[in-house]
Amino acid sequence: MMKEELIIAGFGGQGVLSMGKILAYSGVIQDLEVSWMPSYGPEMRGGTANVMVMISDKPISSPVVHEFDTAIILNQQSMDKFESMVKPGGALIYDENGIVKAPTRSDIDIYTIDAVAETVKMGNSKMFNTLILGGYLKVRPSIAIESVFMALKRSLPERAWKLLPDNEKAIKRGMEIIVKR
Amino acid sequence: MEEIKLMKGNEAVAIAAVRSGCDGYFGYPITPQSEILETLMAEKPWETTGMIVLQAESEVASINMVYGGASCGKRVMTSSSSPGISLMSEGLSYIAGAELPCVIVNVQRGGPGLGTIQPSQGDYFQAVKAAGHGDFDLIVLAPSSVQEMYDFVYDAFDLAFKYRNPVLILSDGAIGQMMEKVVIRPQTARKTNDEIIEECGSWAVTGKRGRTRNISTSVELDSVEQEKFNEKLQAKYKTIRETEVRFEEINCEDADFVIVAYGLCARISSKVMEMGREEGIKIGLLRPITLLPFPTERLNELSKRVKGFLVVEMNAGQMVQDVRLSVTTDVPVEHYGRMGGIIPAPSETFEALKRFINKLK
Numbered sequence: 001m002m003k004e005e006l007i008i009a010g011f012g013g014q015g016v017l018s019m020g021k022i023l024a025y026s027g028v029i030q031d032l033e034v035s036w037m038p039s040y041g042p043e044m045r046g047g048t049a050n051v052m053v054m055i056s057d058k059p060i061s062s063p064v065v066h067e068f069d070t071a072i073i074l075n076q077q078s079m080d081k082f083e084s085m086v087k088p089g090g091a092l093i094y095d096e097n098g099i100v101k102a103p104t105r106s107d108i109d110i111y112t113i114d115a116v117a118e119t120v121k122m123g124n125s126k127m128f129n130t131l132i133l134g135g136y137l138k139v140r141p142s143i144a145i146e147s148v149f150m151a152l153k154r155s156l157p158e159r160a161w162k163l164l165p166d167n168e169k170a171i172k173r174g175m176e177i178i179v180k181r
Numbered sequence: 182m183e184e185i186k187l188m189k190g191n192e193a194v195a196i197a198a199v200r201s202g203c204d205g206y207f208g209y210p211i212t213p214q215s216e217i218l219e220t221l222m223a224e225k226p227w228e229t230t231g232m233i234v235l236q237a238e239s240e241v242a243s244i245n246m247v248y249g250g251a252s253c254g255k256r257v258m259t260s261s262s263s264p265g266i267s268l269m270s271e272g273l274s275y276i277a278g279a280e281l282p283c284v285i286v287n288v289q290r291g292g293p294g295l296g297t298i299q300p301s302q303g304d305y306f307q308a309v310k311a312a313g314h315g316d317f318d319l320i321v322l323a324p325s326s327v328q329e330m331y332d333f334v335y336d337a338f339d340l341a342f343k344y345r346n347p348v349l350i351l352s353d354g355a356i357g358q359m360m361e362k363v364v365i366r367p368q369t370a371r372k373t374n375d376e377i378i379e380e381c382g383s384w385a386v387t388g389k390r391g392r393t394r395n396i397s398t399s400v401e402l403d404s405v406e407q408e409k410f411n412e413k414l415q416a417k418y419k420t421i422r423e424t425e426v427r428f429e430e431i432n433c434e435d436a437d438f439v440i441v442a443y444g445l446c447a448r449i450s451s452k453v454m455e456m457g458r459e460e461g462i463k464i465g466l467l468r469p470i471t472l473l474p475f476p477t478e479r480l481n482e483l484s485k486r487v488k489g490f491l492v493v494e495m496n497a498g499q500m501v502q503d504v505r506l507s508v509t510t511d512v513p514v515e516h517y518g519r520m521g522g523i524i525p526a527p528s529e530t531f532e533a534l535k536r537f538i539n540k541l542k
Contacts, residue, residue, distance in 0.1 A: 035360070
């Protein structure tokens with residue numbers, strides 16, 4: 001049985017919602033049931049943004065939950081709010097950059113990914129969420145990397161397909177640089 | 182060709198409008214449903230099916246454009262969110278009074294007043310009791326998934342034309358904003374003028390070539406005549422109550438406790454049901470799909486063998502009153518709700534259910 005209850009939380013503009021969308025799309029490609037529930041706000045950038053993504057091989061009952069298998073956390077406010085909502089045995093993924101109070105739970109698996117530093121090395125700050133997505137796929141391999149590549153291609157307009165190789169590279173790099181704490 | 186797409190509830194409404202052969206959409210933007218108008222504008226159906234999409238100057242104008250289009254026998258619709266729907270009440274009452282078919286979508290947000298842009302079910306009373314002045318009923322459908330946001334546009338037009346009555350799709354900001362898989366149907370052609378004359382010629386304003394004129398109006402100053410008309414309307418509503426009740430029942434056969442919830446709350450409650458069943462508590466779920474007509478009889482039947490009903494809503498307790506009115510036994514009916522745009526989590530709802538069960542022991 002495959003069931004993943006995921007939250008991705010950070011600032012608007014970090015690519016939180018689109019990362020969730022690519023994952024949900026990848027689920028559709030694998031013929032799984034998916035739901036994507038954003039916390040929508042009046043502003044497009046700057047505010048906190050989060051999205052709950054459910055992926056399952058069975059119909060999804062509630063698209064909203066308060067206990068998550070995995071949390072991807074990209075700012076301190078989200079850490080304060082969502083660390084406690086990870087299920088015991090679940091996973092928390094975060095970038096230490098911008099986190100002043102590291103997570104303290106000992107009953108979950110905690111992973112760090114130095115994505116901000118990596119975007120500087122790559123010279124492309126837009127790859128931030130793609131790197132994180134790669135890290136996630138390493139931790140949760142039930143979504144195949146090929147599905148994600150296909151989802152990226154299908155969700156981008158044709159004029160943006162030139163960006164696909166960089167995205168694919170960033171996903172693979174993300175898989176390499178994620179570390180278990 | 183059947184297609185599966187990942188889309189938002191609001192987008193599903195827009196695509197369904199085009200695909201179902203809708204003739205015209207008239208609306209005014211308001212969060213959390215602006216994607217309906219935005220998607221229609223992006224789709225440009227006026228270039229493909231000939232459907233008109235128009236951003237009116239206000240909600241009052243939108244509903245009156247709908248009134249005009251419906252008078253001509255066209256398949257027309259509008260959408261808005263709570264404050265905008267309030268602005269449409271006068272027009273809705275006129276449309277009901279003129280017995281015209283149309284579809285309205287309310288993607289509810291929290292109130293009162295401008296309130297919040299977050300999801301709510303605070304407009305239940307407005308939808309089923311008082312969408313406008315005068316004795317009239319809407320038909321109210323409550324989608325609980327993005328697929329139903331899509332499908333109910335078709336169903337709403339069918340019901341609207343079957344009964345010459347406005348049909349409201351009562352959704353909420355969460356269902357409107359969330360994305361799920363949707364099966365998209367092939368394009369249905371818009372009705373031709375000849376088909377409209379054949380279907381609606383007895384009442385629609387289609388040009389009176391070769392027949393007596395049709396008058397589309399809600400005014401009748403002779404009280405005797407108006408009462409006759411009121412009786413005719415009430416007879417229609419009775420037929421609707423007898424034939425159009427729709428609901429979904431899960432695990433009610435052996436249930437000790439039944440949760441009654443619609444829309445997003447039904448999804449949350451089905452999770453609560455799973456949590457309860459894992460702990461050996463026999464929980465069932467009754468999800469009204471039509472809020473008007475309401476599944477009164479079924480609730481009353483269930484009340485003869487269950488130990489209690491918990492009604493879960495994103496409001497202070499509205500549908501719970503209709504559940505209480507449905508039940509003729511003394512089975513306890515309790516409400517759990519959140520307001521202000523807060524979505525009740527499955528875990529807190531399960532706690533509320535357990536408190537209710539413990540109270541009964």
